[in-house]
Amino acid sequence: MIRRYAMPPLMLAMSLAPSVGRAEPTPTLTLQYSTFFSQMKTFAKGEFGHARLGFYLTDPQHGQRCGLTFARVATDSKEVAGEVTVDSELRLPFDEDLNLDKGVVTVGLQEEHVTCDMTVQVMADAPAGGDMPLTELVARQQQMQQLLDKMAGMVGKYFLPDMVGVRIAMIAPEGRAYLVEGARQIPIDWQAGQLQISAQQLADFATGTLRVPGEPLRVTPWLRKD
Secondary structure: EEEOOOOOOEEEEEEEEEOOOOEEEEEEEEEEEHHHHHHHHHOOOOOOOOOOEEEEEEEOOOEOHHHEEEEEOOOOOEEEEEEEOOOOOOOOOOOOHHOOOOOEEEEEEEEEEEOOOOEEEEEEOOOOOOOEHHHHHHHHOOOOOOOHHHHHHHHHHHHHOEEEEEEEOOOOOOEEEEEEOEEEEEEEEEEOEEEEEEHHHHHHOOOOOEEEOEEEEEEEEEEOOO
């Protein structure tokens, strides 16, 4: 489930960043921390386990992600660093004081955009790479379903597409993982940085592991598209 939000308080700014030999202008965007805080409140109490909401910025003109280089949140009295993943997921601290003090989020852009809208996606923190117990992936699948139901509301949850498995975002664009249970194992190739495990595969190897030769970024729902 992905939601997109237009960001009226979004401003395009320019700052100077050092480069080899001379200073080059680096485009930045600034927006209100409260917009993110209101979304993070949904899962901040930990009732959904490893499941959470992830944030991206998307160029509405062509639907592609706005590539990010850094993030920070500032108030009149302090500045706190955010985190940007290699695929430009924006991760910010959940901080009541930053919200009360009307914090401003500044992100660096890989290239200039007229505007970027906030995109919100249900996801879960990935287990550590290596041998992942499938019980951990199943738990995350269930937790993401609970968060999806919460986001959809009492009525909307009955109209959500079925979750047919999980997707694991990988740093490496392609590779091969293995489902392993005892002497059984089957290969699963991934492409475009997405490793897909179906609900049936999770059930067939319920007490086994997923052997992943690489670093996972996150787990997202694999939803049926009719």
